[in-house]
Amino acid sequence: MENETNKLLEEAMQEVENAKSKQELFNVNTNFLGKNGKFSALMKKLKDVLPENRAKIGAILNNAREKIDTAIRTFIKKFEKQELEEKIKNEKVDVTIPVKPYPMGVKHPITETQELLMDFFVKKGFTVRTGTDIETDYYCFEALNVPKNHPARDAQDTFYINDEIVLRTHTSATQIHTMEKFKPPIKMVSTGAAYRVDEIDGRHSPFFHQLEILVVDKNVSMADMKGTLEEIGKFLFGEKTKIRLRPSYFPFTEPSAEADATCPKCGGKGNGCSLCQQTGWIEILGCGMVNPKILENHGINTNEFGGFAVGIGLERLAMLRYGISDMRELFENNVEFLKQFK
Numbered sequence: 001m002e003n004e005t006n007k008l009l010e011e012a013m014q015e016v017e018n019a020k021s022k023q024e025l026f027n028v029n030t031n032f033l034g035k036n037g038k039f040s041a042l043m044k045k046l047k048d049v050l051p052e053n054r055a056k057i058g059a060i061l062n063n064a065r066e067k068i069d070t071a072i073r074t075f076i077k078k079f080e081k082q083e084l085e086e087k088i089k090n091e092k093v094d095v096t097i098p099v100k101p102y103p104m105g106v107k108h109p110i111t112e113t114q115e116l117l118m119d120f121f122v123k124k125g126f127t128v129r130t131g132t133d134i135e136t137d138y139y140c141f142e143a144l145n146v147p148k149n150h151p152a153r154d155a156q157d158t159f160y161i162n163d164e165i166v167l168r169t170h171t172s173a174t175q176i177h178t179m180e181k182f183k184p185p186i187k188m189v190s191t192g193a194a195y196r197v198d199e200i201d202g203r204h205s206p207f208f209h210q211l212e213i214l215v216v217d218k219n220v221s222m223a224d225m226k227g228t229l230e231e232i233g234k235f236l237f238g239e240k241t242k243i244r245l246r247p248s249y250f251p252f253t254e255p256s257a258e259a260d261a262t263c264p265k266c267g268g269k270g271n272g273c274s275l276c277q278q279t280g281w282i283e284i285l286g287c288g289m290v291n292p293k294i295l296e297n298h299g300i301n302t303n304e305f306g307g308f309a310v311g312i313g314l315e316r317l318a319m320l321r322y323g324i325s326d327m328r329e330l331f332e333n334n335v336e337f338l339k340q341f342k
C-alpha cells in the first residue's frame with residue numbers, strides 16, 4: 001500500500017504541475033482528494049492492512065494528501081497572480097485618449113466682474129482685504145463719520161440685526177479695518193456683498209456687490225485719484241474712455257465726487273443712445289479724498305499723509321459689460337440666463 005500511495009502521490013503531483021488553469025487544478029483536487037477520489041478509495045483499503053501497520057500507512061497516506069493539497073493551493077495562487085497581472089495590464093489607463101466633453105459651469109457675471117477688477121488692482125500692487133457681510137454699526141457708519149441720526153444714514157438704510165449689528169451697507173467698512181491694522185503706505189482693494197433697504201426693481205436690489213479701493217500715502221492728490229479712475233475706465237470700456245467727476249457728498253470723503261465714464265455704447269456722443277439716456281455719460285462709482293478726520297482717528301498724520309477712496313457698484317458694471325438690462329436677472333439664478341455668459 002505504501003507503493004500505491006507513492007505512485008498516487010507522484011501521479012497527482014505530475015497533474016498539478018501540468019495543470020494549465022485554476023479549473024484544471026480543481027479537477028485534480030476532486031479526482032485525488034475528493035470524496036470519491038483516488039485517495040478516498042485507497043483509504044478504504046486501510047481496513048485490510050494488518051492492524052500493527054495501519055497507523056504507519058495511515059500516516060503515509062495523510063502525508064501524501066497534505067503534500068498534494070499544498071501543491072494545489074500553491075499553484076492556484078500562482079494562477080490567481082497571473083490573472084491579476086493580466087487584468088492590470090488590460091485595464092491600464094491610456095491618458096492620451098481624449099476625454100468625453102463634460103458640461104462645464106460658468107462663472108456668474110458678478111464673480112467674473114469681481115475677479116477681473118481684483119486682478120487689475122493686484123497687478124498694480126494693491127493688497128486684497130476681505131471684510132464680512134455682518135458688521136457693527138461702528139465700522140459701517142460711526143467710524144466712517146456717519147454718527148447715529150446723521151441724515152446720510154437714510155440713503156444707506158440697511159438691515160439691523162440689533163442696535164449695534166447690521167448687514168453692511170457698503171464695503172467702505174473695510175477701509176476702517178484696514179487703517180486699524182496697517183500703517184501707510186496703504187493700497188488696498190476689497191470686494192463683496194452689501195445690503196440696503198431698497199425695493200427690488202430693474203435697477204435696485206437689497207443685496208448687491210461693491211468693490212472698494214483705499215490708497216493712503218505721502219503726496220496723494222486728487223490727480224492720482226482721477227488717474228486711477230481713468231485707468232479703470234479704459235480697462236473696462238476701452239482706450240478712448242474718458243472720466244468726469246461730479247461733486248457729491250459722502251461723509252467719509254472730503255471732497256467727494258461721483259464719476260461718470262463716457263458711454264461705452266455711443267462712445268460719449270449721446271445722440272439717440274438709450275443706454276446713457278442721450279447724455280453720453282454713465283455713472284460708475286463714488287469716490288473722494290479720505291476725510292482727514294478719519295485718517296487722524298487712526299493715528300495717521302495728515303500733514304504727512306493723504307488718501308483717496310473709491311466705491312464701485314458691481315451690478316451696474318456687470319450689466320454694462322454684458323448688456324444686461326434688468327438687475328433682477330443677476331439674482332434669479334435662472335440657468336438658461338446664466339448659460340449665456342460662456
Ligand code: DAH
Pocket residue numbers: 169170171172212213250252253286287288289308309310311312
Ligand atoms: N460707500 C459709498 C456707497 O456705498 C460709495 C463710496 C463713495 C465709497 C465714496 C468710497 C468713496 O470709498 O470714497 O454709496
